[in-house]
Amino acid sequence: MAADYSRSRRVGELIQRELATMLARDVKDPRLAFVSITAVDVTRDLGLAKVFYTVINATDHSDKQSEDKEKVHQSLTKAVGFLRYELGQRIKLRIVPRLEFRYDESVLRGAQLTQLIDSAIADDQHRIVDKPSKK
DSSP: OHHHHHHHHHHHHHHHHHHHHHHHHTOOOGGGTTEEEEEEEEOTTSSEEEEEEEETTOOSOHHHHHHHHHHHHHHHHHHHHHHHHHHHHHSOOSSOOEEEEEEOTHHHHHHHHHHHHHHHHHHHHHHHHHSOOOO
């Protein structure tokens, strides 16, 4: 059983590398130029690959960001056939998994948590400096 999990993980890592290369070199859609593949989860039967992605140049404006995310998702959905065909040419598998793209919120959440932590540290530093010494 453990071999099944390691095989699907290895296939997922291979798909991740190949998709990143294809998005950088082969896909002509400019909306996909700043897409980064963060992870690929492949089912045990290798029939489905959930591809998690993020957009590198995400803006701080939530309306603009959600609009950009939607456009990128539509572009990826349109490119699924081409990407799957190219994966079949590059990876020697009997069955190429069906690709399902999902936006990865973890990168954005991580940046927000880092900002909160930095803010809390700065507040603590100001309290220490502003605190009068007892003598």
